[in-house]
Amino acid sequence: MSAIIKARGLQKSYGSFEALKGVDFSVERGKIVGLVGPNGAGKTTVLKAILGLTSFEGELEVLGLNPSKQRHELMQKVCFIADVALLPKWLKVKDAVEFVTEVHPNFNLDRAKLFLSKTKINWNSKVKELSKGMVTQLHLALVMSIEADLLVLDEPTLGLDILYRKEFYNQLLAEFFDEGRSILVTTHQIEEVENLLTDLIFIKDGEIVLDASMDEVSDKYVEVMVGREEAERARELGPVMERDVFGRKVYLFEGVERSKLAELGELHSPSVADLFVAKMKEGK
Template sequence: RARCERFLANTKLQPKQRVRELSKGMVVQLHLALVMAIDAKVLVLDEPTLGLDIMYRKEFYQRLLEDYFDEQKTIIITTHQVEEIEHILTDVLFIRDGRIVLSTDMETLAERYTELLASAETLDAARALGPIDERALPFGKTVLLYDGVDRSRIAALGETRNPGLADLFVATMKGTYA
């Protein structure tokens, strides 16, 4: 009870409120507080912040790490909102049609995948390096995604960076990477 009340202290929920009086977001906050109060070795959260505003989502993930996570516990989060959690992940798993299509730790992900912002002048040379995905941007720019290609070979063709999980997810799920 004390742990649950500690989580609820950072919400606008009042102890005397009835559940039927709560908004959808408040019900989600109550549910998360109850779940987080359980002292489990493995915590599985399926779309835990659905229905919450951005302020509470950020606060929830911060509190999850500060108040729940430790060396003895594992948190598994399933979500389509990868942008909001990629900074806290240690590992990532993508599943398509019941099959695992990507399973790696975040460090390996950063080493393995590279995104290139190529201009029209370097596009043919960039395509010759075998990207796994490509998307056009305005003003003649193209973003290409590479898997396992040496970054120094790509860097000569434009600006490189580590792809965001959302971009990697989209490339994976549209079937260009299997």
């Protein structure tokens, strides 16, 4: 499998603040990678570097191109939605579709029409007449209709109601995604994407603290629910996190043999959200 994104020693400072402390990671073709981290961890900086929107130090190759030097070529093959991007208020829906059709060689007009037909968006409306959720729907419809090798989504469902969010991820899988493409997504709603992801990258204070496939994650991390009486035994095995659930304890273990843990109680795969909390608390 070929790597769509290759980063080595990716580093970025804003004044004296080190936003990225020389990170290494790669994204393979055909993967859906979740980039997860608290605010200010460097997520947006990573995405901006990948999209050629910011300068950086270190090596970074996206689809074989250097994002800061070959941004124009890159944008033919990559599409993105930035969390802070909005469509201009004066733009009409039909004009937006027409514009993208004309400037983007890989835009699939039929698919855009299909996406829009599933919404309540009026073809003749201006963006300022649409609700916030509808603007996001329009933006997503445009971006998802681009036949890109890499789709970067930064908080794509911000402002969408829950019904459409589910719908969006379903469409993303059904209409956009295939093994020739990759998706890099950041979101605060981890629960929504965790069944979608093939790979997971956690970022904290400008460093990568976890970079694994979902299979590796479920092999390596196990949650055990134990009664209070077993708590001491569980603690001896060095859990990375402990929490209370209905008067019982749940321990999260990293790389501890399953057979040992099974003696304590019922084993589960941890949710990404719990894993995230554990990883973020590590070392504090």
